[in-house]
Amino acid sequence: xxxYARQLRRTIVAVLVVFAGGVLAITAYALWRLRxxxxxxxxxxxxxxxxxxxxxxxxxLHATELIAADLVERIEHDGPTDDLQQIGQDFAQTLxxxxxxxxxSLLDAHGTIVASSNAANVGRVVSTSDGLPAPAVDGILxxxxxxxxxxxASGWPSAEQPLAVNDSASFVPLALALAVGAQxxxxxxxxxTDYFANDLAQKIDVAQGRVDALRY
Numbered sequence: 096x097x098x099y100a101r102q103l104r105r106t107i108v109a110v111l112v113v114f115a116g117g118v119l120a121i122t123a124y125a126l127w128r129l130r131x132x133x134x135x136x137x138x139x140x141x142x143x144x145x146x147x148x149x150x151x152x153x154x155x156l157h158a159t160e161l162i163a164a165d166l167v168e169r170i171e172h173d174g175p176t177d178d179l180q181q182i183g184q185d186f187a188q189t190l191x192x193x194x195x196x197x198x199x200s201l202l203d204a205h206g207t208i209v210a211s212s213n214a215a216n217v218g219r220v221v222s223t224s225d226g227l228p229a230p231a232v233d234g235i236l237x238x239x240x241x242x243x244x245x246x247x248a249s250g251w252p253s254a255e256q257p258l259a260v261n262d263s264a265s266f267v268p269l270a271l272a273l274a275v276g277a278q279x280x281x282x283x284x285x286x287x288t289d290y291f292a293n294d295l296a297q298k299i300d301v302a303q304g305r306v307d308a309l310r311y
Contacts, residue, residue: 144299151294155195155286156269160236162189162199163271163282179210186212197266197285198246204279208247215248221283223270225252232272239268246285264289 169185179201186199190212200211206223208216226237244250245264253265267286272279 144295147298148291148295152291156236158193159196159269159284160271162193163236163273166201166273166282182210183212183214183217186210195287195290197287199285200247200283202270202281202283206281208283211247213246213248216246219247221247221268223268223281223283226268226270233274234271237270237272239270241265241267241288242285247283 182201186201190196190199198211198213198216200208200213200216200221202221202223203209206220208219208221211217223237223239226239228235228237239252241253242250243253243265246266247268250266265288267288269284269286271282271284273282
């Protein structure tokens with residue numbers, strides 16, 4: 096009788112151990128699945144935001160290229176230096192419809208701003224040699240290193256380290272080399288980084304994560 100009682104206890108203990116192990120295994124699998132689903136959902140959400148941001152930025156750059164094409168046509172028709180002040184005024188008028196741009200300027204062959212939507216920029220020498228893609232090709236929009244400041248008149252190129260847009264005012268220069276007859280000109284645009292940062296901030300909660308624009 097005692098033998099059978101011991102056997103029964105051993106069987107019960109074995110069943111309880113197997114049951115507990117099964118519960119632990121099921122729990123572990125459920126937690127793993129929840130984590131895997133959360134990670135997968137996070138990647139999908141990040142991809143969605145990245146694609147949307149890329150679309151907004153691409154549309155903005157495409158609009159800038161269309162402006163440049165219109166500028167080339169105007170210069171070919173009127174002459175490149177007939178009325179630089181009028182060109183600057185036209186730039187200022189155009190900017191009213193383009194919140195993603197801070198300023199629009201025209202560089203001569205020596206890299207000097209000769210016309211701008213911001214009169215304070217005129218006379219400033221700006222190098223566009225570090226733009227990507229390299230080397231410079233006529234008709235291809237090139238993206239330079241970020242600048243610290245509100246515009247070229249009071250700004251300066253940032254150092255090699257990444258620039259946090261919330262730390263200080265900043266912008267990204269865009270350059271488009273133009274060949275108008277024998278004239279070598281460059282359309283120089285200050286891309287308003289605050290516009291894109293604010294746009295993303297409205298779509299992504301701080302608790303969800305952060306966004307780094309590394310290279311476009």
